[in-house]
Amino acid sequence: MQSLYRFLESLRDYLITSLLCVISLALIASSDAPQTQVLRGIAVGVFATLQTPTAWVVSFFRSREETSTLRTINMELLEEVMQLRCLRRENENLREMLGFRQRSLHPIIAAEIIGTPTLPGQKFYTLDAGTDRGIQVGLPVIHENGLVGKVFAASRGHSIVQSLLSKTFRVAAKIRRSRVDGIVSWESGPHLILRNVLKTADVAVGDTIVTSTFSNIFPSEIPIGSVLSIGPDETGNFNRIVVRPFVDFSRLEHVYVMQWSRHADADSLEMRLGVSRGPS
Amino acid sequence: MTRLQIGRATRWGVLFAALVILQVVFAPLLALWGVTPDFVLVGLLFLAALEGRLPAVLTGFSTGIVLDIAAGEVIGLSALAKTLAGFTAGFQFQPHLEGQRIRPVIFMLYAAGVSVLHNLIFLLSYFRSLNISLLSLLFSHCFGAALYHTFIAAIVLLIISRRKQGIAMEARP
Structure with a gap:
């Protein structure tokens, strides 16, 4: 009897691991059970409470990053608008010049x-x-x-x-x-x-x-x-x-x-x- | 169980509770190319190296269950992966040594191997439902994630070794 106990003692880690693996597999099989869903709902509620302040911190840093990106884009767009305005004025001048050239009787x-x-x-x-x-x-x-x-x-x-x-x-x-x-x-x-x-x-x-x-x-x-x-x-x-x-x-x-x-x-x-x- | 053992178990318990919170709340923020670090797994590697296989297996199972419930995973999947991870990581534990020490090179090899095994369990259960090739999953979520975990483990090891003034650490007081 003692030798059996010693044998089991030597296999303790393996046996416990196997048992836990079987339990895990059983849980995977019954993952969609209503009781599991209730338990999950409670856990999600608890962790969501913990996540709320961190979500604010994350959104704060993300908004700063977003603001910086938007500022850069804004500057690029401003520059582009200025260039387009110059081009528009130049285009208007050229059209005017072209029309005037066509109207003029003298070179x-x-x-x-x-x-x-x-x-x-x-x-x-x-x-x-x-x-x-x-x-x-x-x-x-x-x-x-x-x-x-x-x-x-x-x-x-x-x-x-x-x-x-x-x-x-x-x-x-x-x-x-x-x-x-x-x-x-x-x-x-x-x-x-x-x-x-x-x-x-x-x-x-x-x-x-x-x-x-x-x-x-x-x-x-x-x-x-x-x-x-x-x-x-x-x-x-x-x-x-x-x-x-x-x-x-x-x-x-x-x-x-x-x-x-x-x-x-x-x-x-x-x-x-x-x-x-x-x-x- | 002596008072000393109870004290050690409590410390590990508190540490793993913190790691679970860290995992659920902060780990998604540190994701690189879709790969999320697994702090609990890194903790299990240290637990297995310092305390042995059985504590690692039991902790892996219990934290796995909590993570499954909290993260909305299939319940039992993390438990299975972490139980097996704890079991495998426990092979580096040498009970005959008076003062359990972490051997850095062996520890890093275990970290990489255990992480690959842990990730493979997830990968095999998920790849059918994902519209990504198995090869791509292997590289990113198995080997990539293993590299990430090994890197984190190395940093933690470095910090601990600095505090203990040497790479070898006493496990038992």
Whole structure:
């Protein structure tokens, strides 16, 4: 009997392990029993209580990580939006330029403004195009909205434009509706002045001012601006008409130089007769 | 059972209760590529090495049952896997030694082997219901998990050995 006990004692670990394995297998077989489900429900409730605070900690760290990721994505998207905005503006400009090129009757050279040299009483623009692209002194410079000025100086790769907002600049103009002639000049501020218009002339606020056929620099019918106000000048015989230019000179980014020249024979005829045309 | 033995059993009991909570609450947070570390299994390896096979088998079975219930597993599966893990890990225990010591290399080999066996039991019971190839399961959830468990066991061993000023540890006071 004792030897049997000793034998069983030597096999104790194996026997207990086998018994536990059998119990485990029996439990696996009866895993779906209703009593087991009740027991499981209680255990899940207990462990869920333990998991609640840790779940908060985990969600806190995950939300921080998520915020960081979202911030990065936000920055990337912001950069992308900025690039898209630039591209949109560029696209709009190009479409406008294309449409304008197709409308223009004269060959034009597109140029970008790369500088605005300031001189007292003068407003100039430096362009990134010069004689190498066919730009010459005196050529008219325009924008989609209207007249800008004329080429004042030109080098091989650059040129300088004298704008309408210069004290020495004059341009022969007329009121498009009534065909009344006058001379556009600038004194100060953002507006132009139309002079030499008789007080009896047909002019009204809102009328469009365009270049005249009398001009020897600019082709006719280039829009200049619209009549803002009408009043008597110093002499009392003429009107002093304030004109709001169509071109926003403070926001110019690009212009077009028109390869236009007045008929040479008309010039030579006028020179022979000794006629002075006055303003450009 | 002496008071000393009761004290040791209580300490192990408290440790395993903590390990079960750790396993259920925190282990999912440490999952790598879908492989969750098994802290209870690592605890069983140490228990088997220091206390012998029978305590490891009994603890493996009881903690396995608790884990099955808590984790919503098939009841008895973890119990079976951990009972067999405790039994296998118990082979490293040498009762004839006066002061039971952990031999690091042998312990690590046992850790890897026992972990593979433990994972295989789960794998064999689950792979039919999963839409993953057996080879992929073997590499990730069997050998991958075994590597993970061995790594954790190595870290624990390192910490304990530092505290005990040497790699060999006294098991019995």
